[in-house]
Amino acid sequence: MASSIDCPYRSRHRAPSRGGRRSGGPVRARGRVRWPAVALVALAALTGCGEDGGTAERDAPAATAPAVTVPVATVPAGGPPGTGETAQDRAGAGARTRPLARLPGLGPRTLAWIPSDARQVVVVTGRGRDANRSEVVLYEHTGSGWEAGPAWPARNALKGWTDDHRAGDLRSPIGVFTLGDAGGLLPDPGTELPYDRSDGFGVSGTGLLGEPLEGSFDYVVAIDYNREPGTSPLDLTRPLGADRGGGIWLHVDHQGPTQGCVSLDRRHMRELLRALDPDWNPVIVMGDAESLRA
Numbered sequence: 526m527a528s529s530i531d532c533p534y535r536s537r538h539r540a541p542s543r544g545g546r547r548s549g550g551p552v553r554a555r556g557r558v559r560w561p562a563v564a565l566v567a568l569a570a571l572t573g574c575g576e577d578g579g580t581a582e583r584d585a586p587a588a589t590a591p592a593v594t595v596p597v598a599t600v601p602a603g604g605p606p607g608t609g610e611t612a613q614d615r616a617g618a619g620a621r622t623r624p625l626a627r628l629p630g631l632g633p634r635t636l637a638w639i640p641s642d643a644r645q646v647v648v649v650t651g652r653g654r655d656a657n658r659s660e661v662v663l664y665e666h667t668g669s670g671w672e673a674g675p676a677w678p679a680r681n682a683l684k685g686w687t688d689d690h691r692a693g694d695l696r697s698p699i700g701v702f703t704l705g706d707a708g709g710l711l712p713d714p715g716t717e718l719p720y721d722r723s724d725g726f727g728v729s730g731t732g733l734l735g736e737p738l739e740g741s742f743d744y745v746v747a748i749d750y751n752r753e754p755g756t757s758p759l760d761l762t763r764p765l766g767a768d769r770g771g772g773i774w775l776h777v778d779h780q781g782p783t784q785g786c787v788s789l790d791r792r793h794m795r796e797l798l799r800a801l802d803p804d805w806n807p808v809i810v811m812g813d814a815e816s817l818r819a
Contacts, residue, residue, distance in 0.1 A: 624667065624669045624670025624671060624672055625664075625670050625671040625672070625673065626670055626671075627671070628646060628648065628664055628671055628810075630648065630650055630814065630817055630818060631648070631810065631817055631818070632817065632818040632819045633819075634819045635810060635812075635816075635817050635819060638700065638701035638810075639701055639808060639810065640703075640806060640808060642806050643666075643805070643806045643807065643808045644665060644666040644805035644806060644807075645665050645666075645800075645801060645802065645805040645806070645807035645808070646663075646664045646671075646807070646808055646809075646810055647661060647662075647663050647704065647775075647797070647801075647807065647808070647809040647810070648661070648662050648663075648664060648809075648810045648811075648817075649661050649679060649681070649787050649809060649810065649811035649812070650662075650812075650813075650814050650817060651681055651685065651686050651697075651811075651812060651813035651814060652813070653685065653813055653814070653815075654685050654686055654813045654815065654816070655684060655685040655686075656681075656685050656813070657680055657681055657682060657683050657684070657685060657782035657783075658678070658680060658681075659678075659679045659680065659681050659787065660676050660677065660678060661676070661679045661787065661789060661793075661797075662674060662675070662676050662677070663797065663800060665800075665805070677789055677790065677793045678790070679778070679787055679788060679789050680778055680781070680782055680783060680787070680788045681697040681782070681783060681786070681787050681788075681811075682695050682696045682697040682782060682783050682784060682785045682786070683695045683733050683782040683784065684696045685697070685813065686698075686699050686811075686812050686813045686816065687699065688812075688816065690750075690770055690785070691768060691769065691770060692767060692768055692769065692770040692771075693784075694770075695733075695784055695785070696785065697773070697783070697785050697786070697787065697811065697812075698750055698770075698773060698785070699811065699813070699816050700810075700811065700812065701808055701810050701811075702748050702749045702750050702773075702808060702809050702811075703749040703754060703806070703808050703809075704718070704746055704748065704749065704801060704807045704808060704809055705718065705719070705747070705754050705755065705803060705807075706718060706719050706721070706746070706747045706754065706755065706756065706757065706758055707719065707720045707721070707744070707745060707746045707747065707758065707798060707801075708720055708721030708723060708726060708745055708747075708757055708758045708759065709721075709722065709723075709726050709742060709743050709744040709745050710722075710723070710724065710726040710727055710740075710742055710743045711743045711744060714744065714795045714798050714799060715798070715799050716798040716799055716801060717801065717802050717803060717804075718746065718798070718801055719755075719803075720798075721757040721758065721759065723757070723759060725759045726742035726745065726758075726759070727742070728740075728741050728742050732779055732781040732782075733781055733782055733784070734780075735781075736779050736781040737779065738779050740777055740779070740791075741776055741777050741778075741779045741788070742774075742776055742777065743777050743791065743794075744776065744777055744791070744794040744795060744798055745758050745774045745775065745776040745777075745794075746758075746774060746775040746776075746794075746797070746798065746801070747773075748773040748775060748786075748787075748809055750770075750771075751763050751764060751765045751771045751773075752764075752771060752772075752773075758774060770785060772785070772786075773785050773786055774786045774787075775787050775788070775789065775794065775797065775809070776789075776794065777789070777790075777791045777794050778790050787809075787811060
């Protein structure tokens with residue numbers, strides 16, 4: 526989300542490490558990875574995830590980071606992913622998920638945008654170009670392949686998706702972006718991401734459908750579109766300029782479409798925050814299904 530109200534910068538703190546809790550994944554030094562500044566698509570995050578007639582829904586100002594992309598060498602050999610394997614292999618109660626060779630639903634171009642060292646990928650798949658409903662799945666690479674978490678229902682911007690996002694267009698940006706900073710009105714739920722607990726995440730008023738916005742920013746993860754990585758989600762720095770929007774977040778669902786963000790049920794936001802690990806260089810892949818298949 527983005528906000529029409531400028532949010533003051535808040536200092537951030539890094540959550541204590543829970544190193545060693547994962548097995549089967551590469552061990553990486555803590556700290557932010559400097560991705561190559563290759564723009565994947567000209568996207569812009571809007572400033573407000575659910576304003577309506579003067580009510581300020583704080584869609585935290587997404588500071589900066591243009592879309593992150595990497596060389597085509599990261600594209601797995603073969604055709605588009607998800608054509609020969611299923612995400613689930615249930616042989617009975619307690620059966621483990623079968624590792625996937627590729628990330629389902631993502632085509633060669635989209636796969637090429639994912640950094641080669643990303644071991645956690647949050648895939649947000651919109652129902653259609655102009656739809657504001659979507660689905661979120663967290664994939665983790667365990668060494669033997671990608672394993673899918675549960676599929677969570679989500680919402681995106683009122684008018685759907687765009688690969689040329691502009692402030693106020695009520696569309697969510699399509700692309701691949703890093704995830705490195707979190708925060709919220711409520712205390713840290715146990716994430717390993719830097720977490721800024723601040724009253725600046727307080728929000729009131731109503732959203733685009735008249736729904737109450739209170740609690741929408743109890744938990745947020747900043748999506749690194751047009752923001753400065755390594756800062757609080759509340760930071761207002763916008764390297765691409767204000768006209769390209771900002772404040773694109775993952776945040777708590779308020780039962781209505783957003784102005785540019787992706788929203789999840791509160792319990793799912795908590796689960797995601799606890800799962801994301803900066804040592805695994807998490808990224809988010811987001812867009813409508815047809816665009817992601819490209």
